[in-house]
Each structure stands twice: as structure tokens, then as C-alpha cells.
Amino acid sequence: MADNHFEAKVRRQSGAVVIDLIGEINSFAEEALNGAYAEGNSGKPESILLNFSRVDYINSTGIALIVGLLAQARKSGRRLLTCGLSDHYVEIFKITRLSDFMSMYADEVSALGGVKSET
Amino acid sequence: MSTTPDVKTREExxxxxxxxKLKVSDVPAGAINLNVEGRQVVGPLQGFGQLWQKTYRVRLSGSKAAPTDVIKTWKENFPKFWPAGNKFYAPLTGIKPGEVAVLNLSMPGGMPLSTGMLVLYADDESFTLMTPQGHMESGWITFSAYEEDGAAVAQVQSIARANDPMYEIGFMLFAHKVQEDFWHHTLRSLAAHFGVEGQVQMFKTCVDSRWQWSQVKNIWHNAAIRTALGMPGQLVGNIFRRQKDGG
Structure with a gap:
């Protein structure tokens, strides 16, 4: 049975918008995830960082939601980055070829360092 | 520390x-196995055409089947619910993560198309198939079931774009309708299996309307072209194999 516990919190940090994802990313996460992205995107930041370090589980519907965000980001010229993915999900992002379009960092500090060095 | 192994087990x-690269382990007799072996899988971001998310749902009102029953049945009988003329050769082990299936599809005009799918994800309430290079679409399709107001709802949700310009033209002219009819038929057949005359609802959104010109080269792998070119050789090979097997 899918868990419906999911939260997405938006904050601004070192020139980027960070979205902290908490819980399980599945079909129940759609509204919260898209809402957080819209809130983060409203300030027209250059980069949006998805922080997965508190994500317990992602199913295939959850990955499709990330694709939706990536498509929106590419359309509006934003960079979408990730940090905190477990080794397993790093592999999943590689299988699904999301990694072709998103820079993946081990943690938030290195991700924000990457944002600074490219701006 | 007791939860970590469970989480890993669920993910794995x-x-x-x-x-x-994809590898086909067993090819059933009669299947045209072209355009799968050695291909890479491609996601919704790698194709050429407009990116569409399409969702089809049917409510199994009156059936007592739970979502897990629906998915179990769907996995076990996946191709039986398809329109006639289209074949899905599931692996002998069934629809399980990492398995590769061969598809023989009937295109408009009766033209055959051989391609495949990787089982990207499968649990008790859903499973997802991902396309390889050369397939009509680049992306994946998720089959799931959930409970709503006391009845199971079966759902097909795809997020994909045409793999190359030739397919994109096909989609613009007729293939969107063919595809939508295909999944309407499938869901009605699934509902009928549970004794329900299902009314299918469809929702579609163009997630990205741009063409990705950097992906024009995908036409090199086009499975429709390659099936047409490879069919004679495949048929001759099948005849020789049958003669050899027959003694």
C-alpha cells in the first residue's frame, strides 16, 4: 500500500531555491511537489535544487513527477539540480536517463558550490 | 538500524x-525479435517530439476486486487485453523488474513493427514499462490500480514523446488516435474481465510542446523502418530453424 506522507518545503539559499523533499514520492505527492515547484519558480531563480536527503522511497509514478518538473524547468530556462539521492536512486536516475539533464550532487553544500561556480 | 534492510529490499x-543494453533471454516461437537486443532504453527526455502525459482510467464499479487483484490479473494476462493483431511476448518469468519483453505490433496498413520494452518497475499495485531506442515513443508507461469510493480504479499513464521526426509526423496525422483507442480498448477489456462494462476516462496534457532537434538522429534506430528491412531475413532464419529443429 502506498504511503501518502509527503512534504515539500521551499527555501532560498545562496542564490538558488532549495526544495526539501520529505517522505515518499508517489502519486500522493503530486499536488505538494508541483505546488512547491511553482512557489520556488515564482521568484525566477536561475537554479532550483531538489534535496532528496529525507526521501524514504520513490516509485515510478514519483519519477514521472520529477520528469514533469524537469520539463517545466527546461521550458523556462532554469537549471534543476539534485542532491542527497541514495546510491540506489542515483542508479535509477541513470537508468531513466534523468541524469542526462540534471546535475546530481552528494549533498547540499556541494550542490550550492556548483551553482556558485557556474554563475 | 532495523529499517535500513527493509527499505533496501523494497527498492531492490x-x-x-x-x-x-537490453538483452532478450527467451524468444517465443513465432515472435519477430528485431530492434531490442543491444538497444539502450530511452526516457521521456531523450525523444524528438512533443512530450505528452496521457492518463486513462476505468472504474471497476460493482466488482469486489482489490487493486492488488487487478494488478495481479493485469500482469498475468497483459497481452490478452490488447486489440487483436498486437502481441506482447512477456518473459517466461513474467512481468518483473529488469525483464525484457518483445512486442510485435500491427501498424496502420497492416505493417508489422517489432520492438520491445524493459520492465522498469513493478510492485503489487503498479508496473512500469520503458521503451528502447527505435520504439515509436521515448518514455515509459505505468499501469496501476487504486481504490476510490469503495471500488478499484485501473489506470494507464504514459509520459513519452515520439522518438524521431518520422514517428512525430505519424503521431500528428493519426497515431495519437490509434494509441488512445488502443488503451481505451485495453481498459474496457480489463474491466470486462472483472464483469464490469467500463467507461474509460482520458486526460492528456502536453508537458513540453517543443521538438528536440538534437534528437533527430534517433531515426537511425527507427524500428518501423528496420522491421520492414529486417523481416525477410528474419523469416528465412525462422524457416531454417524450423527445418533444423524438425530433423
Whole structure:
């Protein structure tokens, strides 16, 4: 049975918008995830960082939601980055070829360092 | 520390292991096995055409089947619910993460098309198939079931774009309708299996309307062209194999 516990919190940090994802990313996460992205995107930041370090589980519907965000980001010229993915999900992002379009960092500090060095 | 092994088990049990190139383990007799072996899988971001998310749903009102029953039946009988003329050769082990299926599809005009799918994800309430290079679409399609107001709802949700310009033209002219009719038929057949005369609802959104010109080169792998070119050789090979097997 899918868990419906999911939260997405938006904050601004070192020139980027960070979205902290908490819980399980599945079909129940759609509204919260898209809402957080819209809130983060409203300030027209250059980069949006998805922080997965508190994500317990992602199913295939959850990955499709990330694709939706990536498509929106590419359309509006934003960079979408990730940090905190477990080794397993790093592999999943590689299988699904999301990694072709998103820079993946081990943690938030290195991700924000990457944002600074490219701006 | 007791939860970590469980989480890992769930992830490992449901997701495919990394694959660089697809490998077909068993090819049933009669299947045209072209355009699968050695291909890479491609996601919704790698194709050429407009990116569409399409969702089809049917409510199994009156049936007592739970979502897990629906998915179990769907996995076990996946091709039986398809329109006639289209074949899905599931692996002998069934629809399980990392397995590769061969598809023989009937295109408009009766033209055959051989391609495949990787089982990217599977759990008790859903499973997801991902396309390889050369397939009509680049992306994946998720089959799921959930409970709503006391009845199971079966759902098909795709997020994909045409793999190359030739397919994109096909989609613009007729293939969107063919595809939508295909999944309407499938869901009605699934509902009928549970004794329900299902009314299918469809929702579609163009997630990205741009063409990705950097992906024009995908036409090199086009499975429709390659099936047409490869069919004579495949048929001759099948005849020789049958003669050899027959003694």
C-alpha cells in the first residue's frame, strides 16, 4: 500500500531555491511537489535544487513527477539540480536517463558550490 | 538500524537493476525479435517530439476486486487485453523488474513493427514499462490500480514523446488516435474481465510542446523502418530453424 506522507518545503539559499523533499514520492505527492515547484519558480531563480536527503522511497509514478518538473524547468530556462539521492536512486536516475539533464550532487553544500561556480 | 534492510529490499525488489543494453533471454516461437537486443532504453527526455502525459482510467464499479487483484490479473494476462493483431511476448518469468519483453505490433496498413520494452518497475499495485531506442515513443508507461469510493480504479499513464521526426509526423496525422483507442480498448477489456462494462476516462496534457532537434538522429534506430528491412531475413532464419529443429 502506498504511503501518502509527503512534504515539500521551499527555501532560498545562496542564490538558488532549495526544495526539501520529505517522505515518499508517489502519486500522493503530486499536488505538494508541483505546488512547491511553482512557489520556488515564482521568484525566477536561475537554479532550483531538489534535496532528496529525507526521501524514504520513490516509485515510478514519483519519477514521472520529477520528469514533469524537469520539463517545466527546461521550458523556462532554469537549471534543476539534485542532491542527497541514495546510491540506489542515483542508479535509477541513470537508468531513466534523468541524469542526462540534471546535475546530481552528494549533498547540499556541494550542490550550492556548483551553482556558485557556474554563475 | 532495523529499517535500513527493509527499505533496501523494497527498492531492490521493485526497481530494475541498471542496464546499459537490453538483452532478450527467451524468444517465443513465432515472435519477430528485431530492434531490442543491444538497444539502450530511452526516457521521456531523450525523444524528438512533443512530450505528452496521457492518463486513462476505468472504474471497476460493482466488482469486489482489490487493486492488488487487478494488478495481479493485469500482469498475468497483459497481452490478452490488447486489440487483436498486437502481441506482447512477456518473459517466461513474467512481468518483473529488469525483464525484457518483445512486442510485435500491427501498424496502420497492416505493417508489422517489432520492438520491445524493459520492465522498469513493478510492485503489487503498479508496473512500469520503458521503451528502447527505435520504439515509436521515448518514455515509459505505468499501469496501476487504486481504490476510490469503495471500488478499484485501473489506470494507464504514459509520459513519452515520439522518438524521431518520422514517428512525430505519424503521431500528428493519426497515431495519437490509434494509441488512445488502443488503451481505451485495453481498459474496457480489463474491466470486462472483472464483469464490469467500463467507461474509460482520458486526460492528456502536453508537458513540453517543443521538438528536440538534437534528437533527430534517433531515426537511425527507427524500428518501423528496420522491421520492414529486417523481416525477410528474419523469416528465412525462422524457416531454417524450423527445418533444423524438425530433423
Amino acid at each position: 525488489a521493485h526497481w530494475a537493476q541498471p542496464v546499459s
